Amino acid sequence: MDRRHGLDSKGAWFWSSLAAGAAFVWVLAQTRQASDVWAVCSRARNIYTVDDERPRVNCVAMRGTTILAVGDYGDILEVEPFRPYAYLPHAFLAWIPEFVQVRSRPRVYQLADDSILVPGLADAHAHIIENGYMARLPLKDAESSKDATALVAAYVRAQPSDPDTASWVEGMGWDHTRWPGAQFPTALDLDAEPILKGRLISLTRVDGHARWVSPAVLESIGDLPETVDGGVVVRDEHGMATGIFIDNAMDLIPVPPWSEALMADFFNRTITESLQYGLTSIHDADTSPARIAFFRKLADAGRLPIRLYLMGYIESNEYWGRGIPRLLDYGVQGRLNLRSVKLFADGALGSWSASLLSPYTDLQDTTGLLRYAPDVLKRLIQQFHADGWQTSVHCIGDRANQIVLDIYEDTIKNDTGSNISAVWRPRIEHAVMLTPQDLERFGRLGVIASVQPTQATTDMTYAETRMGPERLATSYAYQSLLNSSSNHVLPLGSDFPVESVNPLFGFYAAVTRLSVDGSSPHGAAGWFPDQRLTRAQALKGMTYDAAYAAFAENVIGSLVPGKKADFVILDRDIMTVPESEILGAKVTATAIDGEIVYGSIS
Ligand SMILES: *[C@@H]1O[C@H](CO)[C@@H](O)[C@H](O)[C@H]1NC(C)=O
Ligand SMILES: *[C@@H]1O[C@H](CO)[C@@H](O)[C@H](O)[C@H]1NC(C)=O
Ligand SMILES: *[C@@H]1O[C@H](CO)[C@@H](O)[C@H](O)[C@H]1NC(C)=O
Ligand SMILES: *[C@@H]1O[C@H](CO)[C@@H](O)[C@H](O)[C@H]1NC(C)=O
Ligand SMILES: [Zn+2]
Numbered sequence: 001m002d003r004r005h006g007l008d009s010k011g012a013w014f015w016s017s018l019a020a021g022a023a024f025v026w027v028l029a030q031t032r033q034a035s036d037v038w039a040v041c042s043r044a045r046n047i048y049t050v051d052d053e054r055p056r057v058n059c060v061a062m063r064g065t066t067i068l069a070v071g072d073y074g075d076i077l078e079v080e081p082f083r084p085y086a087y088l089p090h091a092f093l094a095w096i097p098e099f100v101q102v103r104s105r106p107r108v109y110q111l112a113d114d115s116i117l118v119p120g121l122a123d124a125h126a127h128i129i130e131n132g133y134m135a136r137l138p139l140k141d142a143e144s145s146k147d148a149t150a151l152v153a154a155y156v157r158a159q160p161s162d163p164d165t166a167s168w169v170e171g172m173g174w175d176h177t178r179w180p181g182a183q184f185p186t187a188l189d190l191d192a193e194p195i196l197k198g199r200l201i202s203l204t205r206v207d208g209h210a211r212w213v214s215p216a217v218l219e220s221i222g223d224l225p226e227t228v229d230g231g232v233v234v235r236d237e238h239g240m241a242t243g244i245f246i247d248n249a250m251d252l253i254p255v256p257p258w259s260e261a262l263m264a265d266f267f268n269r270t271i272t273e274s275l276q277y278g279l280t281s282i283h284d285a286d287t288s289p290a291r292i293a294f295f296r297k298l299a300d301a302g303r304l305p306i307r308l309y310l311m312g313y314i315e316s317n318e319y320w321g322r323g324i325p326r327l328l329d330y331g332v333q334g335r336l337n338l339r340s341v342k343l344f345a346d347g348a349l350g351s352w353s354a355s356l357l358s359p360y361t362d363l364q365d366t367t368g369l370l371r372y373a374p375d376v377l378k379r380l381i382q383q384f385h386a387d388g389w390q391t392s393v394h395c396i397g398d399r400a401n402q403i404v405l406d407i408y409e410d411t412i413k414n415d416t417g418s419n420i421s422a423v424w425r426p427r428i429e430h431a432v433m434l435t436p437q438d439l440e441r442f443g444r445l446g447v448i449a450s451v452q453p454t455q456a457t458t459d460m461t462y463a464e465t466r467m468g469p470e471r472l473a474t475s476y477a478y479q480s481l482l483n484s485s486s487n488h489v490l491p492l493g494s495d496f497p498v499e500s501v502n503p504l505f506g507f508y509a510a511v512t513r514l515s516v517d518g519s520s521p522h523g524a525a526g527w528f529p530d531q532r533l534t535r536a537q538a539l540k541g542m543t544y545d546a547a548y549a550a551f552a553e554n555v556i557g558s559l560v561p562g563k564k565a566d567f568v569i570l571d572r573d574i575m576t577v578p579e580s581e582i583l584g585a586k587v588t589a590t591a592i593d594g595e596i597v598y599g600s601i602s
């Protein structure tokens with residue numbers, strides 16, 4: 001008996017050990033299996049998906065880098081590995097984390113009722129490296145030329161005892177339209193500060209379309225050409241250069257190229273800031289070959305902390321589309337794309353260099369300038385199109401927009417074989433000043449208008465002075481552009497560093513058409529209030545529409561199962577709070593590919 005019992009208990013011990021071991025392995029397996037699944041839920045259904053089928057939901061669940069499920073509590077509980085908890089009352093799912101954390105159970109985070117979760121935000125038009133560059137010596141706050149000069153002097157004084165007075169001093173951000181008299185500054189203004197005398201100084205205007213240099217720079221250049229195609233050397237009444245170089249004339253200034261280390265520093269500054277503001281993808285609006293190589297290296301090494309969509313740029317009349325390979329979902333996690341090119345049709349309104357059909361209201365002897373002869377632009381655009389590149393053309397003035405729409409119309413007519421909206425998606429960047437016919441033509445042709453709402457609220461102080469009331473009525477016409485768009489898209493951007501990196505400024509400007517202090521030339525209802533976007537339209541412009549403009553609407557841009565797990569959590573509901581409270585919202589977490597890259601979810 002004893003023996004048998006002994007045998008039996010040995011057998012039981014064996015079998016129970018085996019069972020325990022198997023259970024342990026099973027639990028481990030469950031732990032492993034479930035550890036990459038998690039969900040964020042909101043009792044207030046403050047998850048805005050930008051998906052028409054289910055615009056607001058309780059939960060979004062992630063598996064690894066992608067979205068696993070989107071829906072209300074009941075929907076999520078039908079999906080593995082949440083199903084075992086389906087017997088619980090639905091709302092209980094949200095409360096579990098506050099009780100116990102079983103490691104094998106998918107983790108569920110509960111948002112505070114004031115918070116919201118939206119798809120990762122995109123900036124459809126920005127200048128990543130320039131933004132870091134401007135951060136070194138920013139001149140945005142200068143109220144006059146004298147002010148700007150003083151800022152430069154203070155910067156030079158603060159440099160660690162650098163005796164190398166032959167090195168260049170570079171800054172960015174001045175805006176003479178905000179200064180008394182609204183006149184361009186001059187080289188001589190910079191000599192007012194003794195410490196700047198004889199120094200090589202180059203200061204880029206806030207919009208990147210003009211540079212202000214010191215007398216030493218003028219001397220170093222020596223003889224200047226009489227005229228510059230697509231640019232202007234500003235001269236005084238005696239024909240002497242004043243120190244302002246506009247658009248293509250900026251190429252005459254021999255500023256040294258940036259080293260890779262400097263570029264890395266500029267990049268780091270911008271991306272750190274971008275993630276804090278909830279950006280998960282950025283369209284870089286003119287990427288030189290050196291920068292393409294730089295981004296590519298980061299992508300290869302898996303060190304690209306954000307999604308980038310590049311618009312390659314070479315200032316050249318020669319076609320270069322075959323010299324640089326396109327990059328599609330390139331690098332670790334496919335975060336890098338290069339399939340668009342940037343071309344500049346004209347300059348900017350601030351420096352009277354946007355190309356107009358009839359003269360400027362406040363400068364009757366000029367209609368601005370074109371940076372390419374129309375036939376050269378046409379040849380370039382059609383060649384890029386033929387080689388599979390998207391074209392993104394900078395157009396501010398009504399003439400620039402007209403010329404490029406003509407080229408696009410012609411190209412589309414001639415190309416009946418391919419599906420334009422599937423393979424080309426031609427873009428116009430800014431699309432500021434449009435004749436009523438061209439406003440309609442954008443929609444009819446399916447040309448994507450890539451606009452920056454803060455451009456409207458910055459320009460509103462002087463746009464009427466430049467173009468007069470009649471032309472203004474169909475300019476900055478964002479609601480009309482969206483309304484007429486055959487693709488129903490209006491991607492939004494900031495053009496940073498021209499404007500802030502914080503996309504909430506664009507959201508606020510789009511829905512209010514007011515300055516930050518709540519005013520506008522047309523009062524508290526906003527500047528041309530008919531052109532305001534709804535909040536849903538603005539959010540879609542910063543997510544889905546931007547993705548569409550980058551051929552990525554099946555990958556990012558809304559919260560739909562199978563898309564990348566890119567999202568942002570804000571501490572207040574920007575979709576419903578009073579307008580005056582929108583800008584007070586703070587990002588508490590930013591996630592890219594399912595990884596929290598800024599802040600935290602608690
Ligand atoms: C910026 O540089 C710091 C220090 O090297 C690094 O820890 C951080 O991850 C970088 N951030 C980005 C966005 O590249
Ligand atoms: C239009 O297409 C024809 C035939 O493919 C081609 O020969 C011609 O150069 C094209 N014209 C333009 C303006 O692209
Ligand atoms: C063109 O492509 C778009 C998007 O891929 C698709 O929705 C549309 O039906 C296509 N049109 C034609 C005529 O094939
Ligand atoms: C939108 O389109 C409709 C019909 O085409 C038109 O009547 C309306 O005025 C448009 N709205 C705006 C803001 O352009
Ligand atoms: Zn730009």
